[in-house]
Structure formats: C-alpha cells, structure tokens
C-alpha cells in the first residue's frame with residue numbers, strides 16, 4: 001500500500017457510510033442499484049485489489065446483493081462495537097444476529113485467501129501488504145464478486161481487531177445516521193455541522209421545557 005492510498009480499514013467505514021441521511025429526515029442508500037455500486041467501487045478503486053480492475057468495474061445484481069450482504073454484517077458488528085453507546089438509528093431495529101454477521105464476514109474473507117507481498121520503493125522502507133491470491137484464469141463476474149466481497153471482509157476484520165475500533169461511534173445528531181472515528185476524546189458528532197444541529201435542537205428542547 002503506497003503512502004497516498006487510503007488505509008484499508010477506512011474501506012469498512014466507507015462501506016457502512018453508503019447508508020446515510022438524505023437531508024430531509026429520511027435515509028438514503030447509495031447501494032440501491034448496480035449503478036450505485038459501480039460508482040462506489042470506482043470511487044474507492046485505490047483501496048481495492050488491483051486484480052478487480054476497480055476503475056473500469058461494472059456491477060450487476062449479484063454483486064449488489066453480495067456487497068449489501070457484507071454491509072449488513074459490517075453494520076451489525078459496528079452496532080456491537082459502539083456499545084454501550086447506541087447504534088446508528090438507520091438500521092438499529094433490523095440488525096443481523098451477531099453470530100450470523102461474524103460467520104458471513106469470515107465466509108466472504110475465506111473465499112479469496114491473501115498472500116504477503118513485499119515492495120521496497122526507491123528511497124523508502126520495505127513494505128509488506130496482503131494481496132489476494134487470485135488463481136489465474138478466474139476472471140469472470142462471479143470471481144470478481146468474490147474478490148470484491150473478500151476485500152471488503154478483509155478490511156472489516158482488520159478494522160474490528162485493530163485499535164481504531166475503540167474510536168468508532170454512531171453520530172446521534174438529529175437526522176444523522178453515520179458511524180465515524182472519534183479524533184479527540186470529547187468529540188460527540190461526526191462533523192461540525194452535526195454538532196451545530198444538535199446544539200440547536202437542545203436549545204429548542206430547553207425552550208420548550210421552560211415555557
């Protein structure tokens with residue numbers, strides 16, 4: 001992984017964030033059509049395995065269903081990771097059972113094993129990264145679905161077992177449904193605009209209480 005590429009664990013957060021608020025009090029899903037998945041994969045090409053050909057990637061219905069399945073597992077485990085905090089309200093009432101979520105991620109990860117690959121850039125330090133061990137000749141649509149879901153699952157496994165998990169929070173500003181990484185100890189909101197909305201809402205509530 002080069003210095004400019006996003007950290008692979010952030011792929012997990014990006015996948016979870018495809019469910020977001022629509023700005024009107026509802027929830028929008030970026031992955032509700034194959035075109036939505038195509039755009040998302042192309043936008044995250046730098047963090048996905050080269051063998052996927054992500055920059056020219058085209059999703060079909062089976063890829064969409066598989067990726068949405070991984071995302072459901074990610075969001076169920078994010079809901080667990082933020083305990084004792086409340087999960088994102090977007091799907092708090094319809095989360096996968098934890099055992100099923102873990103099994104689904106492990107199965108997706110196992111379909112494409114990885115091998116360590118060394119690179120040693122001129123003037124830099126040697127770096128080892130895990131790359132998918134893709135059997136030659138497996139280049140069809142089904143193989144690409146496996147490659148994509150395995151990459152998402154590997155990133156999620158690394159995130160959940162790594163130190164960033166403890167910084168994961170669900171934003172509870174009005175209308176927000178995002179999971180985010182807390183950057184400093186007192187951070188409560190995913191971004192300043194959410195903090196502003198939350199303060200305005202609290203102010204209104206206080207106004208009602210004293211009226």
Ligand SMILES: [Zn+2]
Nearest residue numbers: 171176190194
């Ligand atoms: Zn927020």
